[in-house]
Amino acid sequence: MGGGSAVPRYSQIVGELRRRIEAGELAPGDRVPSTREITRQWGVAMATATKVLTELRREGVVHAVPGVGTVVTAVPTNPAATTPASTPARSPASASPVGRAARPARSAAPARPGAPSDATAGGQTGLTLARIVHAAVLVADAEGLAAVSMRRVAAELGVATMSLYRHVTDKDDLLVRMMDAAIAERPLPTEPPPGWREALEVAARQLWGLFRLHPWLAPALSLTRPQLITSALAYSEWVLEALHARGLDDQTAFTAHLTLLNYIRGLAQNLETEREAEAQSGLDSEEWMDTQESAFQSTLDGGRYPGLARLAKSGYDLDLDGLFEFGLQRLLDGLATLLGEGDTSGG
Template sequence: MGELRRRIETGELAPGERVPSTREITRQWGVAMATATKVLTELRHEGLVRAVPGVGTVVSVPEPTTDPAPTAPAPSAPAPDRRSTRSPSAAPAGSTGLTLDRIVAAAVAVADAEGLAAVSMRRVAAELGVATMSLYRHVADKDDLLVRMMDAAIAERPLPADPPPGWREPLTVAARQLWGRFRAHPWLAPAMSMTRPQLIGSAMTYSEWVLGSLHGHGLDEQSAFTAHLTLLNYIRGLALNMETEREAEAQSGLDSEEWMDTQESVLLAALEGGRYPALARLARSGYDFDLDGLFEFGLQRLLDGLAVLVDEGTPPART
């Protein structure tokens, strides 16, 4: 641990740069996996490194230990004449320039960086440098803010103006774009409720797109909406793993691959004796776990199933 701490403190490993994984530590320094895990955990507790979803453990950006000294104004600089220099559209004196868009953007940024649990009215106000109560001029409460956050996150990448022909390709386009939104904002899936759906304008656009695609190809309204909910819940359910994985990385300092390395000996011991031959063969050959690949596989199988209901004759070939 001393060598890694030295490299971080001397700047040899710059802020944001990835530090060696547990596997790399064991290989470079010849220590046990448990020791390598403890090293990264201690560095994380000291605030020197942090886990970044999809990247691994990186060097933390140091926070300033003292406030910078204020810069004294130049004594010869005359005070500006606000009556003559302020444009009609400028904010009045004492205004923070606070807008709904700024509030939502700040809340989304906090959720993206630290998870939904970090979002509060007080925290968002602190990020914007305003009083907490000033937010309530623009949003009713935290629930209202959350709906607006979800709306903004989904609306970042709107669906095409014109759907492609048929039913399968429009559903594929919608599913992949929604998966991309969940990928970009890991907090979005757990924030979205299936049993108590929030009124999210940009999400309703997805619903209309899917329903329109299925209505035009033989499905009645009830079946089309059930198919829509099935597809949506598949995408959302798979996306829930992103936020839980991020939380696990933050707590352990290990990404999923590094964590699996620490469990290898336990898994192999459990597979001894021949009770689980299929799992034993898989453990020996290895399995490349890829969340995007899992999403795509499941999506195509769901669409294969819908093809049986849609009035298009023979279902499309599997891809």
């Protein structure tokens, strides 16, 4: 047998990253090198780096998480080896984001604790409000809020659409209950930390985590027409009490609360819009940026934007978690000044 052609460079890099994943050096949820990092580490062109991540996603080894990047998928690298022939392997798009265990397929998902199982044809016997809300949340988590309809939720539960109306008034009612259930998943601690700043950090980070867990939640919440969501009231009360303890009046404390809430909510809305954009274009944020690089660079070459030109040379990897933390601390610094504290590092 004659000497074959050399292994393509992108295949070598794919093999190296696959080896790291299989060896556990890159665990499920860990971020893999971005296209820019691949170009630096292996000295290849951006097109080659993009091809590397595309191939790994095609294999189901990695998947994109909005605002984080491309991460290792929490499923076996060879699903066919462990998945029964009758059960289709999960696609990369349905894999779990960073820090979340893989969710079982909805058809196999157990009912919430205490919910009766379907004992008769059509599942009508076990239909409860909790199961309806749970099914709707799963659809929204997997496919976005636009995919949630009364008909779709009924289909997920294997019941007639009209049977849902014995438990919820309409889709708006269902949405409020979905938000209430999602926020209730992460109750605040029984006792807040002693300092006002630490207390606000706890609430803000916990809310950001909820928005990450449920990307549809931030766009669903309204600032100007707030829905009555019982589980969310605990967050408002938590922040108000922390600021009242430092002497802020009701109006100022509530304004501060809304400012903090809308900062977190506004940033989190990028999670859902990025997911929708990726679904429509077939490109994750890094791949889309690659398609814009030449046009962006030609604009910067004119010398009109020297600051951006310097940044383009050094590179900038957008990290929504880092952006959230930076903005949170600056907001709290501002509140510390309002409270007359010279040292903004603590409560």
